[in-house]
Amino acid sequence: MRTERLSGLLVAAAALALVACGGVGSGTSSNPTPTANVGSGQLQGAGATFPEPFYTRAFYAYNQKYPQVSVNYQAIGSGGGIQQFTKGTVDFGASDVPMTATEIAGAGGDSTLVQLPTTIGVEAIAYNLPSVTKLQLDGTTLANIYLGTVKKWNDPAIAALNSGVSLPSTDITVVHRSDSSGTSYGFTDYLSKVSPDWKSKVGVGKAVSWPAGIGGAQNAGVGQAVKTTEGAIGYVELAYVIQSQLQYAYLKNSAGKYLQATVGGATAAAASLTGVSPTNFSITNAPGSAAYPIVSYSWVIVKIDQADATKGKALVNLWKWVVTDGQSNGKDLQYATLPKEAQDFATAQLKKVTAAGKPILS
Numbered sequence: 001m002r003t004e005r006l007s008g009l010l011v012a013a014a015a016l017a018l019v020a021c022g023g024v025g026s027g028t029s030s031n032p033t034p035t036a037n038v039g040s041g042q043l044q045g046a047g048a049t050f051p052e053p054f055y056t057r058a059f060y061a062y063n064q065k066y067p068q069v070s071v072n073y074q075a076i077g078s079g080g081g082i083q084q085f086t087k088g089t090v091d092f093g094a095s096d097v098p099m100t101a102t103e104i105a106g107a108g109g110d111s112t113l114v115q116l117p118t119t120i121g122v123e124a125i126a127y128n129l130p131s132v133t134k135l136q137l138d139g140t141t142l143a144n145i146y147l148g149t150v151k152k153w154n155d156p157a158i159a160a161l162n163s164g165v166s167l168p169s170t171d172i173t174v175v176h177r178s179d180s181s182g183t184s185y186g187f188t189d190y191l192s193k194v195s196p197d198w199k200s201k202v203g204v205g206k207a208v209s210w211p212a213g214i215g216g217a218q219n220a221g222v223g224q225a226v227k228t229t230e231g232a233i234g235y236v237e238l239a240y241v242i243q244s245q246l247q248y249a250y251l252k253n254s255a256g257k258y259l260q261a262t263v264g265g266a267t268a269a270a271a272s273l274t275g276v277s278p279t280n281f282s283i284t285n286a287p288g289s290a291a292y293p294i295v296s297y298s299w300v301i302v303k304i305d306q307a308d309a310t311k312g313k314a315l316v317n318l319w320k321w322v323v324t325d326g327q328s329n330g331k332d333l334q335y336a337t338l339p340k341e342a343q344d345f346a347t348a349q350l351k352k353v354t355a356a357g358k359p360i361l362s
Helices: 007-020 052-065 078-087 101-106 139-147 182-194 196-201 218-228 238-244 263-270 309-322 325-333 340-350
Strands: 041-047 069-075 092-095 113-127 173-177 214-216 232-237 250-252 295-303
Touching: 041 078, 041 309, 052 069, 052 238, 052 309, 052 325, 069 309, 078 092, 078 101, 078 182, 078 295, 113 182, 113 218, 113 238, 113 263, 113 309, 113 340, 139 173, 139 182, 139 196, 139 250, 173 182, 173 218, 182 196, 182 232, 182 295, 214 218, 218 232, 218 238, 232 238, 263 295, 295 309, 295 340, 309 325, 309 340
Parallel strands: 041 069, 041 092, 173 214, 173 232
Antiparallel strands: 092 295, 113 232, 113 295
16 A cells, blocks of 8 residues: 555545446536547556556546546556556556567567657655755765665765765665666666766666665655665655655756756756657756756557457547646646657557557547
């Protein structure tokens, strides 16, 4: 159970559970549109925990608008989402990093699926030092903490970035994801850009060989480990950090500015990339004084050939709404709105999805 979820999200999640069980219908919606030609059925999805709060709220809002469509989403991590999609046990998979060429081949090949960006999330560097109300870190020092070469909070490398701050001699407890995770991909992608040592010794991936620390399952597991362990540090999706009321550091960006994770910082980072696609998606360590360094797109994977035309129509129309009008559901949950270019790309991908050989979207 994610006890750190905002009460508002708990309400939304409970309502969504009712949807999944058939407990919400046209009689509960203030403005249902049960006759709209958006398809129907219960959709099954699995994958990334990073966007789960946004998806939970968006799916509930969509069901209130179209009671004939409900969604059961299992947040099991990006790696798990790709596995379930490949096995064909879900209608869509969700991952914070697009599928690799090997993963695409295992799922039937590039001609059998589409991948579309759905939201933009921010990774905060959470820490637990009650006596330190403001902590500044740069990429090199953060990498060295995760490499295990900076072991105490009063290490000279950290002290040099925090003039006038009384840092404790507490041991640093490094916390990382224990599951295959797009959040880990974004974090290691950033560290590889700012630390040659990290790039050569560990590299980038959803699952890497961590040189130091303890593992936590999903964003909630890492957040909980940081919250309950004085001296801990971890990378956690911003929504979970805010909901759990965790401390989080100011991180030095590529322009030399120390910034906390914010939606505005994510928007600025996303604006630096043109031509977003499954092969051009990294927005970590983006240029610009307003860009926060650890930001990433989240993605959804859909089969092109939909065997069930009615359900396929429901799937495509759901995601078309999520990547356009539905973006408003993420703003107060710490998710940045997709840039117009990314929305257009996502919609173009959905137009490739067919039923009986014909495009579902015109």
